[in-house]
Amino acid sequence: MAYEVNGSTVEHDEEGYITNLADWTKELADVIAETEEIDMNEEHWAVVNFLREYYDEYQIAPAVRVLIKAIKKEMGPEKGNNKYMYELFPYGPAKQACKIAGLPKPTGCV
Amino acid sequence: MSDVKKFLYVNRKAPYGTIYALESLEVVLIGAAFEQDVSLAFLDDGVFQLTKGQNTDGIGIKNFSPTFRALGDFEVTKLYVEKDSLEERGLSPDDLQEIMYEDEDDDWEEKPSIRLVSRAEMADVMADQDVVLSF
Numbered sequence: 001m002a003y004e005v006n007g008s009t010v011e012h013d014e015e016g017y018i019t020n021l022a023d024w025t026k027e028l029a030d031v032i033a034e035t036e037e038i039d040m041n042e043e044h045w046a047v048v049n050f051l052r053e054y055y056d057e058y059q060i061a062p063a064v065r066v067l068i069k070a071i072k073k074e075m076g077p078e079k080g081n082n083k084y085m086y087e088l089f090p091y092g093p094a095k096q097a098c099k100i101a102g103l104p105k106p107t108g109c110v
Numbered sequence: 111m112s113d114v115k116k117f118l119y120v121n122r123k124a125p126y127g128t129i130y131a132l133e134s135l136e137v138v139l140i141g142a143a144f145e146q147d148v149s150l151a152f153l154d155d156g157v158f159q160l161t162k163g164q165n166t167d168g169i170g171i172k173n174f175s176p177t178f179r180a181l182g183d184f185e186v187t188k189l190y191v192e193k194d195s196l197e198e199r200g201l202s203p204d205d206l207q208e209i210m211y212e213d214e215d216d217d218w219e220e221k222p223s224i225r226l227v228s229r230a231e232m233a234d235v236m237a238d239q240d241v242v243l244s245f
Binding site: 054057058059060062063065066 | 139142143172173174176177179180183184
């Protein structure tokens with residue numbers, strides 16, 4: 001299974017998470033978002049970028065609580081809450097945003 | 111929150127070579143979602159898990175040591191390290207990476223998560239738990 005980006009293919013697992021984290025590009029993120037039926041705007045990108053930076057530093061996706069706190073800091077309290085996160089990523093901020101950010105499925109995603 | 115239990119994850123093995131260390135960490139992270147009172151203990155070769163400057167390029171395994179620094183975000187803030195085990199391996203507390211957490215009850219002040227304890231104190235920590243899981 002694979003995504004197609006600019007004529008090249010990027011492999012993913014049965015749930016849509018890419019196999020090789022180094023394959024990630026912004027163009028790929030748009031392609032994954034499309035399969036998730038998400039139209040990426042600036043707010044989605046803020047979340048995705050935060051996830052990538054966090055992963056880069058800690059080798060793990062953040063707890064949802066941590067993600068929400070960071071977004072609150074960056075974009076204000078009216079956006080740093082669960083409701084807003086689910087508006088951006090209806091099938092779950094952890095699952096969908098991590099997939100678009102090219103990270104593995106979050107540990108502890110119960 | 112009446113049924114919060116005290117969980118202790120005991121880590122005795124070196125970080126790579128077996129899967130125990132990584133499995134333990136993953137269980138801790140998954141368990142953190144259940145809002146229990148979680149502590150970690152590092153003794154014997156387990157103290158090597160917290161050493162700084164780990165580089166796994168030569169063995170083709172992911173270096174998961176940075177993940178210990180994220181534990182505070184998951185409200186896991188008690189990492190007991192046995193002094194005797196460090197000394198027996200020629201290590202000192204300076205060889206361990208700095209792991210901090212923000213204390214919610216103290217104006218989010220940054221505090222160290224690592225607590226050095228003697229062998230006797232470690233026994234007390236263990237005796238004080240509801241559940242002890244050994245890795």
